[in-house]
Amino acid sequence: MSRRDLLLQVIIFALGFFYAFTYYVRVSEPVDLQALGDQLFAYLTAMLTVAFAIGLINLTRVHVNSIRRRRPIWRYSLVLVISMYAMAVVSLISSPFAIDPTGAVIPPALMDAVNPIWEFLYYKILVSINASIFSLLAFFIASATYRAFKARSVESTLFLLAGLLVVIGQAPASDLIWPGFCAIRDWIMAFPTTAGERGILIGVALGVIAFSVRRMIRYSW
Amino acid sequence: MRFMVELIEGRVAQAALLIMVLLAIYLVSLIASRSKLKTRSIPGLEKVDSWIQKAAELKRTVFFTPGTGAVVSPDTLAALALLEYVAKHCVEHGARIIVANADFTVQQVTEEIVKKAYKNAGKLDEYRPDAVRYISGRQFAFAAGVMGLLRREKPAVNFFVGEFAAEALEIAEAGRTEAIAQFGGTSTVEQLPFFMATCDETLLGEELYTVQGYLSDDPKATATLVGPDGGKIVAILIILVGVILATFGNEVLVSLLKL
Numbered sequence: 001m002s003r004r005d006l007l008l009q010v011i012i013f014a015l016g017f018f019y020a021f022t023y024y025v026r027v028s029e030p031v032d033l034q035a036l037g038d039q040l041f042a043y044l045t046a047m048l049t050v051a052f053a054i055g056l057i058n059l060t061r062v063h064v065n066s067i068r069r070r071r072p073i074w075r076y077s078l079v080l081v082i083s084m085y086a087m088a089v090v091s092l093i094s095s096p097f098a099i100d101p102t103g104a105v106i107p108p109a110l111m112d113a114v115n116p117i118w119e120f121l122y123y124k125i126l127v128s129i130n131a132s133i134f135s136l137l138a139f140f141i142a143s144a145t146y147r148a149f150k151a152r153s154v155e156s157t158l159f160l161l162a163g164l165l166v167v168i169g170q171a172p173a174s175d176l177i178w179p180g181f182c183a184i185r186d187w188i189m190a191f192p193t194t195a196g197e198r199g200i201l202i203g204v205a206l207g208v209i210a211f212s213v214r215r216m217i218r219y220s221w
Numbered sequence: 222m223r224f225m226v227e228l229i230e231g232r233v234a235q236a237a238l239l240i241m242v243l244l245a246i247y248l249v250s251l252i253a254s255r256s257k258l259k260t261r262s263i264p265g266l267e268k269v270d271s272w273i274q275k276a277a278e279l280k281r282t283v284f285f286t287p288g289t290g291a292v293v294s295p296d297t298l299a300a301l302a303l304l305e306y307v308a309k310h311c312v313e314h315g316a317r318i319i320v321a322n323a324d325f326t327v328q329q330v331t332e333e334i335v336k337k338a339y340k341n342a343g344k345l346d347e348y349r350p351d352a353v354r355y356i357s358g359r360q361f362a363f364a365a366g367v368m369g370l371l372r373r374e375k376p377a378v379n380f381f382v383g384e385f386a387a388e389a390l391e392i393a394e395a396g397r398t399e400a401i402a403q404f405g406g407t408s409t410v411e412q413l414p415f416f417m418a419t420c421d422e423t424l425l426g427e428e429l430y431t432v433q434g435y436l437s438d439d440p441k442a443t444a445t446l447v448g449p450d451g452g453k454i455v456a457i458l459i460i461l462v463g464v465i466l467a468t469f470g471n472e473v474l475v476s477l478l479k480l
Contacts, residue, residue, distance in 0.1 A: 024236040029225035048291075048326055055325030055355040058332075062351045073373060133361035137387055140394040141415075148418035197410050200426045204408040206452035207427030208295045209239070210246050214433070215298065 249451030260446040265422030276377035277316035284376035288383025289323040300383035302433040308338035364388035368395035382406035393419035
């Protein structure tokens, strides 16, 4: 281990131990460790905000290169770069995230003129596109379910049966077909599903504990 | 100098449980290591290298995304451990790697990992800055960006491992449509069925945290992955005792866990 790695490991261990310790033990004197932890977390948030610029720089670099080299998708890159910076400028002038909301530097007339543009870009374009991409999920769920619901083995047949019963139980007309479908759906969701979920969660929690300690002390267990 | 130190109410039982679980994990790891026990095989991880090799032979790219979680998420950290392995083998076999990120802190770390893989292999001149890309911090903008990348680049393998929500299924289905070999991994319970339905190989739940040890050349590290099973034994014992006590109307364990 190099000296740099060792120093890094000491910092990882010290911070990991500090946060684990202050989660269980309250130390208010001589130093309020809980307040210190909150303060450290505020520094982390500040650092993360600065790191946002790295994402912006990377996006600009990749897409400006694509435009400059006239790659097959350069037109999309152009749209991306223009819309990204246009949205950023408009948001900084007049939006809930405006840099000067009181209008001390930016003239209020300019803010009033820009606000409808921001509202159009945000609510009419961004929100709509977001909803469109989200709604694609309905079709993707259907195709994934179609592929998964095949009786190839005993396990997949059980999976298919349980899935079909839940789907039928969830359908609006299930009660009219047979009231028992809803009861079966509720039983499947409340018992076998919850039991399986909890089993997985216990495993995940133990995995996280072992993984965190491995990272903290750099030991291979 | 005065010292004011006290255990936080409601977390005493949690602290005791944590110590018990850590001890159990350590002891089982020690036994496993001494008796050279091995964890069960994870077929997905066994195939990683051959998939990368095939991608290199086909002269197609290898795609990797560590999900939408930040660098503080355990799933993301596990994904980064896998990325180290994937990037190293991509460079060795000469396959081009593309990494897509949704978080700017993860972007910085993944850039470092991929660059280091090229540097360690003495091929830093082959590293292209657009190998690691920041897509978007917005969930569905990220999904759309990744779907577009999969359609345009047509990679041979799609590794999507880490913290995922609804965007996982969109990414997976886009990969399926392009007949890309898919390797998915997450511990997000709600997403597990979708990963099972859409991926060729998976790392589900706790398997995700075994990546580093499993892919390590050190047999001791591989043997000690059995460790968390010690924690499971403690959990099962507590559940069994709790069920028996609750059946007979005894609330001792419930009260103890509330401490």
